[in-house]
Structure formats: structure tokens, C-alpha cells
Amino acid sequence: MSRRQITFWFDFASTYSYLSAMRIGDMATRLNLGIRWQPFLLGPIFAEQGWDTSPFNLYPAKGAYMWRDLERQCEARNLAFMRPDPFPQHSLLAARVALAALEHDNGASFCREVFCAQFARGADISNPATIADCLHRSGFPETLMDKADDQHIKDRLRDHVSRARAVGIFGAPSFTVGSELFWGDDRLDSAMQHAERRTGELE
């Protein structure tokens, strides 16, 4: 019987992906579920909807609400929070280095460090020095950053974007379990419950 799995689709620039990234690991451990960390880019998907930036910037009332909501959520979860400026940040470098890190066992630690750098300390994740620091904090050599230029890493990120689009993803975080899609940190519990119910099915 295969280990039950949940695929966690995230963009490093996504505010609510921070909330999920910081709790999904513990939740999955408790439920004995596997997680596939799947960084992708929202930019190309937003562009297809005619958006050249985050909808939180395009729609000011929605944006103002999101920042207040995020602040409240972080407070309730004892998560540090600092609003990054600019927002959204360019997440391409982080995503590519994450794909290289995720070829190793503790790749998820690197991903969490990137989210914390940006949303707990307000650092700019498009800055290679920030990424180098995240690698260091998660026990990777700085040289892993060179892999961001490898063709197979670039291709894999492009493939993740195509697959995100193909499964109907329109925002982040999203979670897939088999053919079911769940959107938003608010649906992480539902996704986990769905994964628990699916016994022995291959993803």
C-alpha cells in the first residue's frame, strides 16, 4: 500500500502560502501523510487573467483586508509577521533554488526559511544574498544556488506551471489529492482529511 500523499502548490511570493508552509509539515507528520512540495509561479497564471500584478494590489479593498487578515492569522498562530516591500516579490530565483534543494531530504526546510525571510523578517527574496542566507540556515551549501541556472531545473519549474494550469490552479497555496483541488490555507485541513480517506491509492 502506498503512502498517502498531498501535493502542496505554492509561490514563494504568496502571503497565504507562508501560513501553509509553516504548518503543513507538522500536520502531515501527525497524519502520516507524505507531502510533495511543488513550487510554481503565479505570474504566468495571473497574466492569463489579464493581471500584471497581484490581485491584492489591483483591488485595494481586497488588499487592505488581506494584510489585516494575515496579521491576525499570524498572531493567532504565534508566527512572526513583517509586511514585505515591495509586494509581490520576484520569486523566480527562490523557486529554482527550492527545486534544487527539494532534490535533497531537507528541501522543505529551505522553503520554510525563504517564507520566514520574506514574511517574518521582511527580506527581499529576489536578492541572492537572502537566498544564500536561507541555504545556510537550512544546512545547504551556498553553491546549491548555482543549480538555479541548470536547464533541468528551469524546465522543471516551467513544467510545474503548466501542470498547475492543467489541474485548474488559479491561486496559491493550492493542494491536490488525486483529482481533487483545494485552494487556500483555509482548505488545508480539508485536503488533509481527503488524503486520509484515500487509502492505498497511487497519486
Added chain:
Amino acid sequence: MSRRQITFWFDFASTYSYLSAMRIGDMATRLNLGIRWQPFLLGPIFAEQGWDTSPFNLYPAKGAYMWRDLERQCEARNLAFMRPDPFPQHSLLAARVALAALEHDNGASFCREVFCAQFARGADISNPATIADCLHRSGFPETLMDKADDQHIKDRLRDHVSRARAVGIFGAPSFTVGSELFWGDDRLDSAMQHAERRTGELE
């Protein structure tokens, strides 16, 4: 000490408002909170964002997801669900009659009947016959429908839209407790908890 209160902002055409309408009464009773049912119209607010219909229609991936998510949520809560066609429905008549009904003690029952007519039985709530049936089911005389044409009812609905805009509302359902705004059925519990913590404050 005043009774603690939550204001429930909804548009009858809003899918997730259905979920909140069907549970907010029981939740508030358990917590001894008062609810101010505040129907408003999303149309004018969406129009300001450049939208001439629901974002669930404008963004097909988001729309397809919403219908599946709503179906799952209804199933989990043992709520009947039938997708209304067309969507979104014209909610002006329902909102005006609701304002007249909410001048009486069991106005909330009428509101629930409207949501059920639309989302449990697929009826068209812009049809006066549907509204008449909802009045009947909630113990109101059909003649209450005539109040929809009263100037004070029209003015009140317009006022609700202005106030919704003023407090930063951009979607439905929304909940306000004092100066805090909560958006979406997923934040109803947070709104309730916030109301519980505010003791003795006047709204």
C-alpha cells in the same frame, strides 16, 4: 452591558453567503451573540472593480473550483445543494423584501428560505412567485412583498451598499465586529470569537 453583536453582510446571490446564512443563527445562539442581518448588493461594488458579473464567471478556473468546493462544503454540512441557473441571480427584489421582513422578529427565517430556494432547490429568486413562496414558508403574508416598493426600503438598501463600501467590504459574506472586518464563510468562526472577546462594548 450591551449584548455583543456581529453584523452579517450578505448578498442573496452569493454562494458562500448561503453557507453562512444556514449556520450563523445556531452559532450565535450558542454563544449568546446578537446578529444584525445586513443584506446588501455586490453588483455596485463589483462594478467599481470593473466587473460586470461575478468574478466566478469572469475567471473560469476560479468559478469551476468554487462550484466543486461549494458542493463539497454542502455535503460535509448536510446541506442540500443545487446549482442555480443563471448565476448570479438578480437579488434586488429579495434584498428589498428581506429588509421589510427584518423589521419583524423572524426576518432571518425569510432570508434562509431565499437562500434555500436558490441553492437547495435551484429556484430563480428574481421571480416574485419564488419570493412569495419564501414569505409563505417563513410565516409572512405575501403582501409584505409590496413593501419592496416603499421608498424607505429602497433607501435603506442603498445605505447598506454605501456602508459596505465604507467599511472596506469587497465580497460576501462579510462580518463586522466593531471595526474589524472578516471576509468569507471561512472567517465566520474568527468573527464570532472576536465578538465573544469584546465584552460590554457598544457597536
